[in-house]
Amino acid sequence: MDYCFRNKSYGFDELLRTLNEGISELYPGEEISERTLRDDIKVFRDKKEGFGAPLPEGIREYKYSDAHFTIAKRPLQKYEQYLIEAAQQLLSRFENQPKYDKLAEALIKFQDAEEQEHDASRILFYDHNEEYKGINHLKPLYLAIKKKEVLQVIYKGFKDKESSIFEFHPHVLKQYNRRWFVFGYNKTKDVKAWSIPLDERLIGFKTLEDVNYLDSDNDWELFFRTMVGVTRINENVERVVVRFHNGRENYFKTKPFQPDYEEFFEAEKQDQVWFETIINKELVQQLLSYGKDVEVLEPESLKAQMREHSNTMQQFYEA
Known part of the structure; x- marks a missing residue:
């Protein structure tokens, strides 16, 4: 209303x-x-x-x-505030169930934002992309997936001179690095796991009537667990071994960018971890975020990429 x-x-x-x-x-x-x-x-x-x-x-x-x-x-009505508090009480029953953590977090954020309207003091400061313009696409795409709708998408990349139009069958939504992406079948290009970022590059989309929706045969859980981020340029899953310096392995273990990592049992390798993943730009970016505190031991192809980045950055700072 x-x-x-x-x-x-x-x-x-x-x-x-x-x-x-x-x-x-x-x-x-x-x-x-x-x-x-x-x-x-x-x-x-x-x-x-x-x-x-x-x-x-x-x-x-x-x-x-x-x-x-x-x-x-406007401030919450009394019955609305009651519903928020009732929801929090209900969630307290599931305090040790991880699947409810996100909902509990969302309720706390909502209540904090509401209280800020009337109280200058602030309790929560959380990571938020205020420049993100694609969130308005999230709900329509979610509904399109639920209703199995085929879409005509208009898209223009940052480097594209002209926009492109293609038939798209949306399957799943994925959030990465404070940005949403929709994955599905691009029938025009015949690509099964095509990804579209939900930002200004997505010019618009509309439902195509009387077009049969094609379901996905992808195991999306496995699809995302075998890579970091959203870029999948091939299907080659490789073993990655990294060594951390200055105790940074402890930071990695509290927030791993690859959840299926393993630790070594050998005493001399306690600063190392390994995992299996697809080599892509997001993996490289995550490794670079550790700066001088991480060293790639294998594979050689990833070591070469890290070396190239390191040499280029060194040129930036040469006196």
Whole structure:
């Protein structure tokens, strides 16, 4: 409703139809009644117990008179705060279950942001890409995957002179380095695991009607566990051995960029780890982030890449 009131004028029947269409996308078979909608509009207008929304009365169209208003900037209602606290209490039952950690974290972040509206003191400072412009694509692509829709995608890379258009069958969404990517079958180029970054390079997409959706036969869990990041230029999984210096192996073990790493049992190799992965640019970037505190021992191809980066950087700082 907030989105509708901010973007255009709606008659009551059109508003009811639009809301029910949106609800059916998330909850098939569900809808609201005229009575429910009228009650909700009253809550929006109510200045004491509701949102105090600038919805003029006595006219047949519903639209905010203040273009900058949104209920997202309003304090939580009492029942909303109760629901947040109830959700936190429910999650406390699953405190030792890792699959609930992310949801608990999201609730804490939401509550902290809400409290900052009324309290200058701040508790949470978390990593956030404020320049990221692709998050608006996340929900439509998620729904397209759920509904098995085929898309026509318009894409233009940073170095491309012209945009390209292709038929795309979305399969999974992957987040890496504070950025989202969608993987699927690019039928136009006949590539099964094509990735598209959700940023300004993705110009837009639309659903192709009457086109059969092609499911993926990929084991996506294995697909992502055998590489760092999102770039997969080949299928060659190689054994990588690295040695850390200055105790940096302890930092790696608390936040490994390859989760399936193994430690050596030999006493003289306690500063080394090994894992099997595809060699790509994200792996190199992660290794470079350790600077002089990491040394690649194998394979030779990865050592050569690290050597090339090191020599190039050395040239930057020559007196």
